[in-house]
Amino acid sequence: MEIMLAVLAGALVAAGAYLMMNGKTLPYLFGLTMISNSANIIIFASGRLTFGKPPLVPEGEKYIQGAANALPQALILTAIVIGFGLLVFALCLAYRSYYVLGTIEMDQMHSSEPGTEANPQ
Numbered sequence: 001m002e003i004m005l006a007v008l009a010g011a012l013v014a015a016g017a018y019l020m021m022n023g024k025t026l027p028y029l030f031g032l033t034m035i036s037n038s039a040n041i042i043i044f045a046s047g048r049l050t051f052g053k054p055p056l057v058p059e060g061e062k063y064i065q066g067a068a069n070a071l072p073q074a075l076i077l078t079a080i081v082i083g084f085g086l087l088v089f090a091l092c093l094a095y096r097s098y099y100v101l102g103t104i105e106m107d108q109m110h111s112s113e114p115g116t117e118a119n120p121q
Contacts, residue, residue: 012038047072
């Protein structure tokens, strides 16, 4: 199962990097989200997959053989919430930049940089 998760994380990183090199705003944001999700999968796989085991130790026992690790699950939940907030904020910025500049191409957004002309040609 860990090998399948490693392959999935690698595929998500490759697809995310490809989308980020596209040069457009929306594919860049979707690629960033894919890389964020692949990091969540890597954290999940590092916590050892245990099926049917509780993440909590019953009262009076010191250790349970093969108990699920609750820390990666908590980290992933936090990362999902933060990633969703980042995506919504970035989508709002992308919409505003399209509204003001009229393009989603990153190379054509020259008017937002200081010291450049609105029409560089």
